[in-house]
Amino acid sequence: MSHAATRPQLPDSSAAVAASGLMVSRGRLQVLRGLDFTVPAGRITGLLGPSGSGKTTLMRAIVGAQIVASGTVQVLGMPAGNPILRHRVGYVTQSPSVYPDLTVEANVRYFGAMHRKGKADAAEAIAAVGLEREARQKTASLSGGQLSRASLACALVARPRLLVLDEPTVGLDPVLRADLWSRFRSMAEAGTTLLVSSHVMEEASHCHMLLLLREGLLLAQLTPEELGRRGHSSDLEQAFLSIIRESGGGNGDQPPPGDPGRHQGLRGAGNDRSAR
Amino acid sequence: MDARMMLATAGRVLDQLRHDRRSIALILVVPALLLTAVYYLFENEVLPPGMPRTFDRVGLMMLAIFPFVVMFLVTSITMLRERTSGTLERLLTTPVHKADLLFGYGLAFSIMAALQSMVATAVAYWIFNLDIEGPTGYVVMIAVINAVLGVALGLLCSAFARTEFQAVQFMPVVVVPQILLCGLFVPRDRMNDVLESVSNVLPLTFSVDALQEIAAHPEATEQLWQDAGIMAAIVLAVLVLAALTLRRRSA
Numbered sequence: 001m002s003h004a005a006t007r008p009q010l011p012d013s014s015a016a017v018a019a020s021g022l023m024v025s026r027g028r029l030q031v032l033r034g035l036d037f038t039v040p041a042g043r044i045t046g047l048l049g050p051s052g053s054g055k056t057t058l059m060r061a062i063v064g065a066q067i068v069a070s071g072t073v074q075v076l077g078m079p080a081g082n083p084i085l086r087h088r089v090g091y092v093t094q095s096p097s098v099y100p101d102l103t104v105e106a107n108v109r110y111f112g113a114m115h116r117k118g119k120a121d122a123a124e125a126i127a128a129v130g131l132e133r134e135a136r137q138k139t140a141s142l143s144g145g146q147l148s149r150a151s152l153a154c155a156l157v158a159r160p161r162l163l164v165l166d167e168p169t170v171g172l173d174p175v176l177r178a179d180l181w182s183r184f185r186s187m188a189e190a191g192t193t194l195l196v197s198s199h200v201m202e203e204a205s206h207c208h209m210l211l212l213l214r215e216g217l218l219l220a221q222l223t224p225e226e227l228g229r230r231g232h233s234s235d236l237e238q239a240f241l242s243i244i245r246e247s248g249g250g251n252g253d254q255p256p257p258g259d260p261g262r263h264q265g266l267r268g269a270g271n272d273r274s275a276r
Numbered sequence: 277m278d279a280r281m282m283l284a285t286a287g288r289v290l291d292q293l294r295h296d297r298r299s300i301a302l303i304l305v306v307p308a309l310l311l312t313a314v315y316y317l318f319e320n321e322v323l324p325p326g327m328p329r330t331f332d333r334v335g336l337m338m339l340a341i342f343p344f345v346v347m348f349l350v351t352s353i354t355m356l357r358e359r360t361s362g363t364l365e366r367l368l369t370t371p372v373h374k375a376d377l378l379f380g381y382g383l384a385f386s387i388m389a390a391l392q393s394m395v396a397t398a399v400a401y402w403i404f405n406l407d408i409e410g411p412t413g414y415v416v417m418i419a420v421i422n423a424v425l426g427v428a429l430g431l432l433c434s435a436f437a438r439t440e441f442q443a444v445q446f447m448p449v450v451v452v453p454q455i456l457l458c459g460l461f462v463p464r465d466r467m468n469d470v471l472e473s474v475s476n477v478l479p480l481t482f483s484v485d486a487l488q489e490i491a492a493h494p495e496a497t498e499q500l501w502q503d504a505g506i507m508a509a510i511v512l513a514v515l516v517l518a519a520l521t522l523r524r525r526s527a
Contacts (some may be wrong), residue, residue, distance in 0.1 A: 026527055063369050065369060067527050091366065095362055097362030101296065102288070102291055113282055113366075114372045
């Protein structure tokens with residue numbers, strides 16, 4: 001189990017998440033427009049796409065917090081939202097959802113209590129995100145990066161089998177980001193399935209599998225290596241852009257061909273209203 | 277229902293409050309100060325012999341109204357924060373039962389309310405010689421039921437507010453009519469029929485009624501228990517409505 005990268009691709013039967021025809025609309029806006037994909041168990045799957053592409057909505061659908069218009073999502077062998085899954089799925093929202101007027105420790109212990117976890121589990125989760133020294137500090141006094149790690153600890157304490165993380169590395173410095181990715185890798189090696197969203201394509205290389213999302217459609221499900229091949233670039237952001245251009249033939253709402261600017265192409269094209 | 281999760285929630289809410297010394301001071305001290313003001317307001321009234329002091333009537337009712345108002349405000353803001361900060365959504369993805377959350381809130385704030393009404397009742401009793409027939413323990417009991425009513429209504433109203441500003445605006449809508457019509461300003465039997473029948477179904481009316489029973493009788497009366505029972509039923513009904521506003525799935 002130690003060489004995650006060399007493991008063969010797992011068949012569908014061991015998928016931690018399997019979605020088919022997943023559609024979500026918010027008002028008249030179609031946020032997810034019929035997605036079919038699988039998330040392999042015990043691996044890190046990256047959910048990548050520009051802001052507003054529906055990443056958060058997709059994650060909410062998996063944790064069962066999203067009303068789904070049609071299609072199915074199976075999570076760990078049962079329909080998303082099944083009460084049993086609340087014991088097995090951890091979710092960390094993009095904006096840190098912790099109590100600012102409580103200490104890190106009190107936050108982690110409270111969320112732990114919802115999973116019948118005690119003091120030792122809380123201490124372990126705090127250590128896992130490297131906040132031992134801040135454990136007795138109120139979360140309101142933490143820096144942005146510390147705050148998002150505190151939020152992560154509140155999910156880790158439950159030892160979930162599937163961990164859904166919405167942009168966990170935003171605002172972290174490079175050292176912390178590397179730390180966090182190595183933490184994710186060791187969790188995956190221990191059998192946890194991780195689904196991690198990001199709008200930074202560099203992070204794709206840390207994942208075993210990628211889901212490329214754009215405007216509510218799944219552009220591709222592939223490994224980082226395949227992304228590089230298909231996008232004809234070892235720069236994964238360039239590769240993503242070229243996949244968008246390839247797939248975008250019939251799609252009217254593409255960025256103009258004369259505007260391949262990296263960040264605009266990735267971040268500007270999304271629909272801000274759906275960014276949740 | 278899981279008692280441990282409920283207790284963890286109550287503990288967490290109290291822990292949040294514990295870090296907020298100023299709010300604790302306001303909760304505990306302000307009712308006593310206002311009672312003092314009411315006492316001196318009626319200090320020089322001239323009473324015909326045998327007529328009870330206005331303070332005995334108004335002061336007693338205020339003992340029921342304070343915890344209701346304060347807990348309504350505190351709860352609606354706290355719960356609104358919980359909704360807007362994402363902690364509620366996060367909690368609802370955990371195995372916690374909605375009832376654990378709501379009763380946890382109810383428990384935490386009733387402890388605060390009990391402390392508050394003990395301070396206020398002690399001041400009314402020992403400093404201003406509030407003159408009532410019945411035991412003070414019942415006054416505190418009614419105050420706590422009122423506080424839980426405030427908690428329940430606050431939990432419910434927070435669902436209809438998007439911002440803290442809106443949440444505060446629910447006070448004139450939900451709280452003030454009950455104070456106007458509970459019998460504090462005009463005895464209920466002297467209201468016109470429309471107002472009296474509205475007053476008859478407002479929860480606060482029952483607690484004022486109950487307090488008047490305590491004031492008039494040395495022992496607990498059947499009427500007192502009936503009022504307390506109706507209050508408890510209303511609290512439960514409002515908590516159920518509040519539970520319906522907690523959605524695990526949303527659009």
